[in-house]
Amino acid sequence: xxxxxxxxxxxxxNADGDDAAHDVVQQLPLDAWHRARGGRMVPFAGYEMPVQYxxxxxxxxxxxxxxxxxxxxxMGQLVFTGEGADKALEAVLPGDVTGLAPKRNRYSLxxxxxxxxxxxxxxxxxxxxxxxxxxxxxxxxxxGATKYDDIAYLLDFLPDAVTLNLMDDxxxxxxxxxxxxxxxxxxxxxxxxLVFMTADAFEWNGTPLWxxxxxxxxxxGVEISIPADVAEAFADALCAxxxxxPIGLGARDSLRLEAGLPLYGxxxxxxxxxxxxxxxxxxxKKRREAADFAGAKRILDEREHGPATKRVGLVVSGRxxxxxxxxxxxxxxxxxxxxxxxxxxxxxxxxxxxxYLPASxxxxxxxxxxxxxxKIHNATxxxxxxxxxxxVRQV
Numbered sequence: 115x116x117x118x119x120x121x122x123x124x125x126x127x128n129a130d131g132d133d134a135a136h137d138v139v140q141q142l143p144l145d146a147w148h149r150a151r152g153g154r155m156v157p158f159a160g161y162e163m164p165v166q167y168x169x170x171x172x173x174x175x176x177x178x179x180x181x182x183x184x185x186x187x188x189m190g191q192l193v194f195t196g197e198g199a200d201k202a203l204e205a206v207l208p209g210d211v212t213g214l215a216p217k218r219n220r221y222s223l224x225x226x227x228x229x230x231x232x233x234x235x236x237x238x239x240x241x242x243x244x245x246x247x248x249x250x251x252x253x254x255x256x257x258g259a260t261k262y263d264d265i266a267y268l269l270d271f272l273p274d275a276v277t278l279n280l281m282d283d284x285x286x287x288x289x290x291x292x293x294x295x296x297x298x299x300x301x302x303x304x305x306x307x308l309v310f311m312t313a314d315a316f317e318w319n320g321t322p323l324w325x326x327x328x329x330x331x332x333x334x335g336v337e338i339s340i341p342a343d344v345a346e347a348f349a350d351a352l353c354a355x356x357x358x359x360p361i362g363l364g365a366r367d368s369l370r371l372e373a374g375l376p377l378y379g380x381x382x383x384x385x386x387x388x389x390x391x392x393x394x395x396x397x398x399k400k401r402r403e404a405a406d407f408a409g410a411k412r413i414l415d416e417r418e419h420g421p422a423t424k425r426v427g428l429v430v431s432g433r434x435x436x437x438x439x440x441x442x443x444x445x446x447x448x449x450x451x452x453x454x455x456x457x458x459x460x461x462x463x464x465x466x467x468x469x470y471l472p473a474s475x476x477x478x479x480x481x482x483x484x485x486x487x488x489k490i491h492n493a494t495x496x497x498x499x500x501x502x503x504x505x506v507r508q509v
Contacts, residue, residue, distance in 0.1 A: 142187045143285045143342035147349055151360055159258035161188040163363055170364035174460045177331060177369060178501075181291035182361030183352050186330075190261025191284050191339060192268075194252040196276040203237070203252065205271045208388065208407040210398035214239045216250065219311040219326050223388055223396050224256070224264060229409020230384035231391065232267060233260045234376070238313050238326060253313075253324065255286070255337075257378045285345035290335035290369075292504060293357040295327070298336055301351055305336060310505040318348060330366065332373025332503045371466060372459045374427060374498025380438055381425060381454045381468050389416040390470065391425045423451065424476040427498040430456070430465040430484070430491055440486040442469055450475070453484060462500045467493065 140161050142148070149155065153164030164185070166173060176182060194203065200211040209222040216239050224233040238253045256264045265280060272278060289298055299306040302316045305325055313326035321344045329335040340348055352358050367377070376382050382391055387409065394417065401407050405414055430436050435458045442451030456467030467484075475482060480495040 140188075142185055143345045144185050144187065144349055147346050148185065148360070153360065153362060156363070158363060159188050161258065163188060164360070166362040166364045167360055170362070170368065171460045173359070173361045173365035174368050176359055177291045177333065177361055177365060178461050179291070180359075181289055181294035181297050181335070181355075181357040182331075182365065183349065183358050184288040184290060184361050184366055185285070185349075186258075186288050186337070187285040187342070187345070188258035189286055190254075190256040190258065190264065191281040191286060192254040192256065192261075192265070193279045193281060194254065194272075194276055195279075196273075198273055199252050199276045200239075202272050202276050203268075204401070204407065206268065206408050207237070208397045208401050208410075208413070209237070210400055211237060211252070213398075213400070214252075216241065217313050219313055219328055221396055223393065224267065225388075225408040225413075226384060227408050228384075229387045229412040231378075231382045231386050231388065232384060233257055233264050234378055234382055234393075235264075236326075236328065240313065240324065241315070253339075259379060281339070283342055284339050285342045286337060286339055287345065287349065287352070288329050288335060288337045289352060289358060290329045290331040290333045290361075291357070292334060294333070294335040295506070297355040297357040298325075298338075298352070300355060301348075307509060308336070309509055310334075310507050318344075318351075321348070327506065330373075330375060331369040332375065332499055332501060332505075333369070334504055334506045368457055368459060371455055371457055371468070372462055372499065372501045373503060374468075374500060376425065376468070377455060386425075386470075387413055387416060387421065389413055390421040390423055420473050422473060423470045424473050425454070425468060426471050426476045427496045427500060428453070428456075428467040428469055428482070428484070428493040429496045429500075430467060430493045432491065433458075433465065434489075434491065435465040436467050436484050436486050436491050436493070440467075440484045440491075442471060443483050443485055447485075451482075453486075459500060466496075466500050468498075471495070 148164040155162045156165045203211045207222045219238045235256045308327040316323045324339040326337050436456045440453040441449045451471040453467045453469045459466045484491040
């Protein structure tokens with residue numbers, strides 16, 4: 115398949131926040147591994163990362179049909195230990211952290227005092243694994259472009275009894291696709307017993323792994339935390355499986371867009387609340403009733419009366435993708451919204467996008483107009499995901 119236009123690659127390279135905020139571009143533990151396999155490296159969230167190997171469309175379709183290996187080691191892996199860690203996190207997360215069962219993942223949001231989204235993240239309760247540690251610990255994965263800001267913000271809320279550790283000696287690999295779990299289970303027996311949003315400790319050749327059945331593509335799959343110094347050998351073992359190929363950022367972006375999954379720094383930011391972003395499921399019932407989380411007053415008011423704007427999916431007419439930053443306009447040409455993500459969707463078979471629209475227009479089937487570089491595109495508000503999720507909820 116042909117290589118996408120350079121503009122597409124540039125869009126992906128800038129898709130995880132402002133790289134200008136990072137003084138030094140860092141290297142992943144697998145940097146040499148990616149380059150040896152033909153990975154085209156670009157700056158992304160302060161790291162050099164592979165945007166593609168064989169081509170974005172080919173890699174996208176391979177992941178949907180088989181299994182792709184994604185290096186997401188740029189993301190922040192945080193561990194919280196100490197008495198009251200779960201209660202401390204509930205001060206800034208609107209989820210039920212104290213009620214989180216062992217070996218369960220939960221999607222949540224880091225909120226500021228006005229209810230704006232500072233980051234979206236995954237939090238898991240797991241048994242302590244370090245020498246001399248007892249009891250449970252909370253494991254959190256945050257976005258790469260925001261991890262240092264997240265840490266600084268969280269430290270302001272943590273009591274002295276709670277310790278936060280950044281696991282910068284760990285790599286993070288995601289294997290995604292309908293054949294992913296079966297392939298990984300050949301190397302790590304027992305992984306196939308996990309179900310969506312559960313996790314557990316495993317071993318590979320004596321190396322400890324923490325594996326969750328989750329991901330960012332809408333497909334079944336796992337995310338694997340592994341010591342960085344073993345990551346290359348494990349990546350080789352994974353890609354020796356006939357189902358698995360390395361996949362770059364380009365396909366990761368088109369896969370998550372088809373799955374209707376928002377990207378922080380684009381579809382989510384501090385000006386956006388969970389209600390505006392259609393992430394109400396992240397607001398636990400007991401937390402809503404207690405109204406004791408950051409930004410609760412504003413967020414609960416929006417739940418009751420509706421937000422001014424809402425995140426929606428758009429199906430764009432024709433074949434030309436509409437990119438982030440395009441305007442949504444009314445009949446007079448006045449701007450009423452913005453496209454926050456957009457591109458060609460290989461599995462869907464056409465261009466799609468996400469945008470924020472006035473709540474009165476955020477109705478499935480409503481036709482809107484988009485303006486990009488002076489050209490008008492017609493689009494229709496559509497339900498998300500654009501392609502069905504294929505998570506495995508029971509085995």
